[in-house]
């Protein structure tokens with residue numbers, strides 16, 4: 001009874017951490033709440049990651065193939081945003097232009113085929129072997145193309161394995177390498193063959209389509225959406241410029257022919273992002289904002305409910321004379337813990353779940369950091385609402 | 401020269417607006433001295449709790465004033481939020497419900513009252529432990545409130561009220577939720593605190609069984625002081641108010 005009153009430290013704002021003690025006391029509830037917030041964060045990561053993934057997939061070829069200029073069919077924005085077909089010998093004409101260091105032929109089309117009893121789908125992409133050594137392929141296993149014919153490098157997502165033999169067109173192709181993460185803008189895995197093989201496959205297909213169309217009584221011939229609607233055509237010629245060349249002069253020189261269009265790499269990127277994928281991008285971003293709005297509301301409600309549940313204790317703290325800082329830090333810390341705990345849970349779930357998704361979900365550090373800042377901001381705003389409610393509590397409410 | 405009273409309430413009036421004015425307190429004055437245990441009695445609705453709220457700086461009076469340690473601290477329109485430090489250091493509260501923080505154990509609940517007053521946690525806990533021991537709760541020091549009986553919880557609440565060694569303790573029906581034996585124990589505890597620490601303690605109580613422990617009681621009715629008594633060693637003498645008070649009624 002006569003224990004002496006201990007000294008005040010004078011400076012100390014040290015106090016038993018009420019926020020953490022409460023969390024420990026209600027651990028299960030807190031963990032469930034965090035998991036709930038975490039799932040919302042996972043969904044947000046997924047939306048943003050899907051957006052990034054679609055862009056990365058769409059731009060993959062344009063970026064990786066390393067062409068300075070794309071020479072395509074005249075009047076077309078090909079070969080990605082629109083179809084394009086140019087003569088298979090256009091490369092020789094382009095090669096002669098002053099300032100051009102190297103040329104490659106490019107062709108790409110979708111193909112369904114049977115392999116090992118399964119029906120598979122891939123985007124056949126021609127590599128101008130040996131002008132193009134295929135060094136830009138993201139090989140995960142095996143090797144690149146080394147023979148002029150009947151070899152293939154498939155992306156893992158196609159579903160083939162090394163040494164599988166697939167019949168494309170009239171010929172068998174042996175899979176010699178597997179790439180990882182190389183898909184087209186629709187997410188179909190790429191299947192690389194030499195450009196001559198690709199042309200043969202396309203030719204065969206065109207022939208079949210013509211026959212089918214004739215059988216159906218359609219005299220106008222093949223109707224196809226492929227970039228190579230006719231025989232012995234390719235989609236584009238890729239140009240690597242001399243380091244000393246003036247790109248504008250080269251473009252102008254080729255354009256003067258009148259029968260082709262010339263697009264720079266930036267033009268292709270712009271076409272893909274702002275024309276071809278425009279609606280999809282806006283759609284995903286709109287969904288992302290809806291999701292962030294939902295997250296804001298849910299997190300705010302959680303923090304607010306937590307505050308309401310503690311009004312009695314807050315009133316008690318005021319009654320025994322606690323400073324506002326004690327109450328503010330209790331609410332603020334809990335909101336931040338729920339925010340950051342939820343975020344970590346969300347990132348964890350995302351890393352577990354998204355690799356199993358069929359399309360790329362790209363999680364960049366910058367996006368995660370921005371999302372973390374957003375979540376903390378939401379938690380902070382929610383805490384401010386909770387705190388403003390707590391400040392209106394009267395100490396005498398302890399008694400009610 | 402005598403020391404000023406621990407608590408002085410002067411002409412306290414409290415009106416509540418709630419569809420017609422409720423005169424909860426109608427000009428109540430009293431003083432409480434160091435070492436004194438005062439009982440506040442009266443029928444339900446007579447204004448006892450209101451008086452304690454005003455004395456405890458939780459409500460401002462509509463008229464009148466409150467002095468603590470001779471210093472005028474509350475008056476109509478006073479900023480009670482700014483009086484937290486006075487509440488923290490100079491007043492201990494005990495209510496009918498113990499109002500313990502459910503996620504802190506007994507020691508931490510008591511230490512909290514010190515920690516919010518900048519006492520470092522180590523010394524605060526030691527002091528809290530000492531208080532709990534003094535109140536016979538050493539074996540319950542690390543129990544959460546939910547594990548304590550009603551009487552034990554109330555004693556923890558008393559320990560919390562004592563933690564800052566306040567000169568003034570205000571208790572509103574602290575025994576109402578307890579059986580008569582436990583109830584008397586709590587009042588006896590207040591008696592001891594008043595004697596040993598010299599605190600001035602005002603206790604609102606309905607329970608006549610522990611009246612012998614009080615130094616004196618005052619009685620309220622309809623917001624007015626209607627009686628006072630002095631208890632001396634178990635003998636309770638009833639006496640009327642001054643003629644002036646009676647006249648006013």
Ligand SMILES: Nc1ncnc2c1ncn2[C@@H]1O[C@H](COP(=O)(O)OP(=O)(O)OP(=O)(O)O)[C@@H](O)[C@H]1O
Nearest residue numbers: 416417418422424443444445446447448449450451
């Ligand atoms: N916040 C309030 N608003 C309106 N009227 C109130 C308020 N608080 C108390 N009153 C009224 O003031 C009067 C005195 O109330 P008070 O709580 O002080 O009585 P009491 O003596 O403590 O009663 P009890 O013994 O039942 O606790 C009552 O008529 C009550 O209805």
Ligand SMILES: [Mg+2]
Nearest residue numbers: 448449450572
């Ligand atoms: Mg009352």
